[in-house]
Amino acid sequence: MKKFVYIVTDRNRTSMHVGMSSDLIKTLDFYKKMPSLFFDSAQQLTRLVYFEEFRTEAQAIARFKVVSRFTRMQKERLVRSCNPDWIDLTIGLDFEHILMSKPINTQVTMPLSILS
Structure with a gap:
């Protein structure tokens, strides 16, 4: 199972908050549904600006421990290294999740005019 930091x-x-999850979409949905659980309502942590994917939980935990000890400046550099405009990456994850959850239609359909 995949793990994410x-x-x-x-x-x-x-x-900025560093976290670890096995399901980013559910985790981000939780942040949006509980906006003031961790911080006040003015600081709603709803923008995913960086993530890394790992194959094992041990790898993810090791990376989480490193990144969570970063200073603010180091976290900002990490985000800017792959997301210089600080775009909310949730949009892409939602799109990928929708594509992955729909069955792929592999059936080839022929127009009726060719069959007659």
């Missing part, structure tokens, strides 16, 4: 931030990039 991620960084989420608020709209103004005031707060």
